[in-house]
Amino acid sequence: MASWPSNWTTATAPAISFRTSSRPSRVKAVGDASFRGLLPLGEALERLLALADSGLVKGTECVPLAAADGRVLAEALHAVSDLPPWPNSAMDGYALAHADWVGEPMEVSQRIFAGHSPTPLKPGTCARIFTGAPVPEGADCVQMQENAQVDDDGRVHFTRPATAGLNIRPRGQECTAGERVLEAGTRLGPIELGLAATLGAAHVTVTRKPRVAVLSTGDELVAPGEPLGPGQIYNSNRTLLCSWLARTGCEVVDAGIIVDDLALTRDALARLHEVDLILTTGGVSVGEADYLGQALREGGQLSLWKLAIKPGKPLTVGQYQGTVVIGLPGNPASTLVTFALLARPYLLRLMGCTRVLPRGHRVAAGFKWPEGSRREFLRARVHEGRAELYPNQSSGVLRSAAWADGLIEVPEGQAVAEGNTVNFIPMSELLA
Ligand code: AMP
Ligand code: MG
Numbered sequence: 001m002a003s004w005p006s007n008w009t010t011a012t013a014p015a016i017s018f019r020t021s022s023r024p025s026r027v028k029a030v031g032d033a034s035f036r037g038l039l040p041l042g043e044a045l046e047r048l049l050a051l052a053d054s055g056l057v058k059g060t061e062c063v064p065l066a067a068a069d070g071r072v073l074a075e076a077l078h079a080v081s082d083l084p085p086w087p088n089s090a091m092d093g094y095a096l097a098h099a100d101w102v103g104e105p106m107e108v109s110q111r112i113f114a115g116h117s118p119t120p121l122k123p124g125t126c127a128r129i130f131t132g133a134p135v136p137e138g139a140d141c142v143q144m145q146e147n148a149q150v151d152d153d154g155r156v157h158f159t160r161p162a163t164a165g166l167n168i169r170p171r172g173q174e175c176t177a178g179e180r181v182l183e184a185g186t187r188l189g190p191i192e193l194g195l196a197a198t199l200g201a202a203h204v205t206v207t208r209k210p211r212v213a214v215l216s217t218g219d220e221l222v223a224p225g226e227p228l229g230p231g232q233i234y235n236s237n238r239t240l241l242c243s244w245l246a247r248t249g250c251e252v253v254d255a256g257i258i259v260d261d262l263a264l265t266r267d268a269l270a271r272l273h274e275v276d277l278i279l280t281t282g283g284v285s286v287g288e289a290d291y292l293g294q295a296l297r298e299g300g301q302l303s304l305w306k307l308a309i310k311p312g313k314p315l316t317v318g319q320y321q322g323t324v325v326i327g328l329p330g331n332p333a334s335t336l337v338t339f340a341l342l343a344r345p346y347l348l349r350l351m352g353c354t355r356v357l358p359r360g361h362r363v364a365a366g367f368k369w370p371e372g373s374r375r376e377f378l379r380a381r382v383h384e385g386r387a388e389l390y391p392n393q394s395s396g397v398l399r400s401a402a403w404a405d406g407l408i409e410v411p412e413g414q415a416v417a418e419g420n421t422v423n424f425i426p427m428s429e430l431l432a
Pocket of ligand 1: 235
């Protein structure tokens with residue numbers, strides 16, 4: 001099946017054919033959706049990534065490895081020398097020239113520990129050697145100590161023959177001098193940082209952190225810790241987004257809460273003009289108190305609105321006085337899904353990251369789901385290879401996502417029967 005899910009795994013550039021499919025009749029529904037004014041997810045993403053490409057953050061900084069988690073490499077990292085620089089032992093044992101061993105006990109002529117320098121091996125002898133220690137010149141194999149017996153006179157005999165190269169890690173097995181080991185555009189996590197350290201790099205050059213303002217809209221919102229008045233709810237999106245943005249490698253500007261008011265919305269957007277992105281929640285539907293879209297339409301530029309996804313349909317993207325605004329719908333599960341699938345890839349691309357889309361994998365559905373006109377993202381867990389859904393998929397329920405291990409993607413125009421294979425996008429892919 002070549003629908004949207006398979007593209008998640010390979011997309012490193014915006015030029016991805018999101019709309020092609022080997023399921024001609026069904027997937028026409030994607031086109032139908034855009035006829036009704038709903039933009040297919042793939043197209044929205046394509047436009048967002050193109051927008052990011054046109055405004056990549058400028059500037060780099062050189063940061064110590066300990067501060068580089070989640071950042072994006074601005075310059076490739078090369079190996080300055082062969083690593084390891086010398087052949088070393090993969091085992092605790094005895095280094096020898098395999099041809100020297102003719103079945104007789106051998107004299108142990110030196111002991112070599114990791115971090116120490118051996119002398120050339122005396123012909124006809126072996127060297128006691130430990131894991132990671134350099135193999136002495138003249139030795140071509142290491143007999144593991146489990147295959148060795150030490151006689152009373154200290155000589156060693158081996159219970160098995162050895163071959164050249166046995167238990168030796170060759171020089172340059174990790175990388176050779178000059179080799180490009182990490183590409184520019186790589187997102188750095190613990191593994192990449194460990195690799196940078198392997199190369200001897202103490203610092204890496206990364207792209208500047210995008211500054212992202214988080215603005216919550218809604219008369220009903222109250223900060224956690226305050227008492228709730230009639231009709232009020234706690235602002236959960238702000239906390240969710242601020243911590244998610246920080247771990248995505250962004251600098252967060254918490255712009256607080258504004259009430260539903262057109263003039264205040266305009267003021268807030270104008271005030272935040274120095275950031276790279278204004279991320280808002282709420283106020284993007286078609287209700288009477290939804291002013292974000294109106295502010296963008298009237299005082300800025302609206303680039304996309306209304307997606308064929310569920311939850312998340314009212315997602316709104318535009319610019320206000322030149323600053324990009326992504327307006328996430330306010331329902332917590334909608335905020336989560338649209339941030340994960342659209343705003344996060346946008347931000348990663350803004351940082352110059354080449355792989356911005358989460359990777360999903362196929363699992364069997366342990367549920368059935370009716371056909372719909374929008375692409376759905378269901379909060380799910382995989383248990384013994386089968387996906388199970390949280391019983392309440394309301395976009396107002398954040399617990400569904402806390403319970404879930406990932407999102408199941410149900411393409412528009414497709415029903416799911418139990419046992420069908422579906423795409424599962426692990427939360428770990430979205431939260432990294
Ligand atoms: P809206 O997108 O403004 O129409 O809001 C849709 C729903 O999400 C409403 O039930 C809001 O009360 C709720 N909501 C909006 N913003 C937040 C927020 N920051 N935290 C929690 N719920 C919110
Ligand atoms: Mg609202």
